[in-house]
Every structure is written in C-alpha cells, then in structure tokens.
Amino acid sequence: MWDTSKDYRLRVAEKSVELFIRTAEGANLKGIWNKRKSLNSARDMVPEIQTLYYSYLEPDELAKSPQIKDMKAKVADIVDALGGEGWQNEFFKLVNKDEKEKLEESIAKMKFALNTINDIDKRLLLGPVNDPVVGIDIKTGEVVSIMKHPVADKLLVCNVNVGDRALTVVTNDLAVKEGNRVGVSLLPPTGFMGITSEGMFLGVGGNVLKDVEGELGQLPHGFPLDALNATRNLVEEFLK
Structure with missing residues (x-):
C-alpha cells in the first residue's frame, strides 16, 4: 500500500x-x-x-x-x-x-x-517513487540563446526551449553554448540580481550536462544520478 x-x-x-x-x-x-x-x-x-x-x-x-x-x-x-x-x-x-x-x-x-x-x-504515472525529484517537472531542453548577466560577470542568462514553452535559466557555467541539449529542473523561480531563473540545469561537479539524451520536453535519460542531488535538496527546501 x-x-x-x-x-x-x-x-x-x-x-x-x-x-x-x-x-x-x-x-x-x-x-x-x-x-x-x-x-x-x-x-x-x-x-x-x-x-x-x-x-x-x-x-x-x-x-x-x-x-x-x-x-x-x-x-x-x-x-x-x-x-x-x-x-x-x-x-x-x-x-x-x-x-x-x-x-x-x-x-x-x-x-x-x-x-x-x-x-x-x-x-x-511514474509510479511509487519516494524521491523529492518527482515532485517537480524535469525536462529535456535545448539552449536557444545566451546573454551575459547584466550585472554579474560570472553568470549567464539562457533562453531554453523545453518543448511546450521557453524558460529563462541563470547558470554559473560559462561554458554553456547555444544548441546544448540540457536537462532542466523546473524549480520555484528565484531572482538573481534582477533576472528571474525558472529552473536549474542538471549538472555534476559544478558543470552543466550539455549533451543530455531525451526527446525535447520529455524526461531526460542516460545521465549520472548524482546530477539530481542539487534538485533533490532544493525541493526539500521548498517543502520546509
């Protein structure tokens, strides 16, 4: 049960x-x-x-x-x-x-x-999964455009296509490029010095995964499970 x-x-x-x-x-x-x-x-x-x-x-x-x-x-x-x-x-x-x-x-x-x-x-419909990450949507996306954050040199502002809509994602990985296939956790939006980020890229060791497998807008697959650790922590924080 x-x-x-x-x-x-x-x-x-x-x-x-x-x-x-x-x-x-x-x-x-x-x-x-x-x-x-x-x-x-x-x-x-x-x-x-x-x-x-x-x-x-x-x-x-x-x-x-x-x-x-x-x-x-x-x-x-x-x-x-x-x-x-x-x-x-x-x-x-x-x-x-x-x-x-x-x-x-x-x-x-x-x-x-x-x-x-x-x-x-x-x-x-994903079934009996007891993990915070199932509480939010995680989608395969494609980086459409990138600009430097207007007031933070170490941040990029990315426009990401996740199939049914576009999202703004702020990242500190300056190696992200247009066309990268990424996994995006759709988390509660957060403001970063004037720019609202609607999600977070899946990544490991501070580096965004840039060649994620999966159909655009659907769950990504074939990535290291520890790429979900940051998402897991942020969902738990949202629930507190």
Missing part, C-alpha cells in the same frame, strides 16, 4: 498552491482579471489534496482520481480568470520599467505553480 501522505508530488502540489495564493495576493497585477475567482479556485484545491493524502491509492490510481481531474480543471479556471492563454502578456504591457523586475518574478512563480499542478498526473 502506497503511503500517499508522504508522496512528494502531493506535497509539492500543496506548497505550489500556497505559493500561487501568496503571490497572486501580493502581486501588482494591473489590468482586467478576476482576482476573486483566481484565488477561490486555488483555495479549493487544498481540500482535494488533503483527501488524496489519506486515500492510500497507488500512484497510477491517484493520477486518474476525480480529485486530480478537478485540480486540473481549476487550473484552467484560474488561467481563464487571469485573462486566458498568454495572460501574462497583458500584465507586462501595463507596468513601467521600475516595476517590471518584480512583476517578472511574480508571474514566474504563478506560472510555476499552475504548471506544477497541471502536470501532476504525468509525474504520478
């Missing part, structure tokens, strides 16, 4: 809901959006997750449960309340330069939360 009360996918989903609520409440989102509907839909996910904690269903059964289906429907409701597909673009149009940095981080956190919840069924 699977101990659902300790399943990292459910625990990260709950923290992601909390992150969305906290961020949406505090973000300076100018424009037309239904804040009440967004927050209420997010809050309604909490009892769904609590029910699953004590269901003791196997992961594949969890993935097909009515609660997971309802949570995914609530994500769609939130996106609709925010303004529909591409909702973030409208908010960016209405902020001045001084507000943009903070807004970028807020929107990145909201997108992380919604994507993490929406893809939970895919991670549950």
Whole structure:
C-alpha cells in the first residue's frame, strides 16, 4: 500500500498552491482579471489534496482520481480568470520599467505553480517513487540563446526551449553554448540580481550536462544520478 501522505508530488502540489495564493495576493497585477475567482479556485484545491493524502491509492490510481481531474480543471479556471492563454502578456504591457523586475518574478512563480499542478498526473504515472525529484517537472531542453548577466560577470542568462514553452535559466557555467541539449529542473523561480531563473540545469561537479539524451520536453535519460542531488535538496527546501 502506497503511503500517499508522504508522496512528494502531493506535497509539492500543496506548497505550489500556497505559493500561487501568496503571490497572486501580493502581486501588482494591473489590468482586467478576476482576482476573486483566481484565488477561490486555488483555495479549493487544498481540500482535494488533503483527501488524496489519506486515500492510500497507488500512484497510477491517484493520477486518474476525480480529485486530480478537478485540480486540473481549476487550473484552467484560474488561467481563464487571469485573462486566458498568454495572460501574462497583458500584465507586462501595463507596468513601467521600475516595476517590471518584480512583476517578472511574480508571474514566474504563478506560472510555476499552475504548471506544477497541471502536470501532476504525468509525474504520478511514474509510479511509487519516494524521491523529492518527482515532485517537480524535469525536462529535456535545448539552449536557444545566451546573454551575459547584466550585472554579474560570472553568470549567464539562457533562453531554453523545453518543448511546450521557453524558460529563462541563470547558470554559473560559462561554458554553456547555444544548441546544448540540457536537462532542466523546473524549480520555484528565484531572482538573481534582477533576472528571474525558472529552473536549474542538471549538472555534476559544478558543470552543466550539455549533451543530455531525451526527446525535447520529455524526461531526460542516460545521465549520472548524482546530477539530481542539487534538485533533490532544493525541493526539500521548498517543502520546509
């Protein structure tokens, strides 16, 4: 019997809901959006997750449960309340330069939360895995473009294609090049001196893995397991 009360996918989903609520409440989102509907839909996910904690269903059964289906429907409701597909673009149009940095981080956190919840069924279908790394998405990506960090010489800002969308990833590996095939852990966004990083490259010994196997947007494979150590630690930190 699977101990659902300790399943990292459910625990990260709950923290992601909390992150969305906290961020949406505090973000300076100018424009037309239904804040009440967004927050209420997010809050309604909490009892769904609590029910699953004590269901003791196997992961594949969890993935097909009515609660997971309802949570995914609530994500769609939130996106609709925010303004529909591409909702973030409208908010960016209405902020001045001084507000943009903070807004970028807020929107990145909201997108992380919604994507993490929406893809939970895919991670549950990985089976009974008791490891923090299954709590978040890890995808094969391709580095599309690179620029130097505007204020930090030892950091690069990478635009990474992960299949269904592009991500910004900040790295301290200055050997990363355009076209590198990388593994990306989609972690809670973090600001690095004005630039919001939406994930972290898999790497070993401080060096990014630059020739990862796997279909674009899907789980990478064929890499050393210790490349997941940093991701594992950051997921645990997010759950504290």
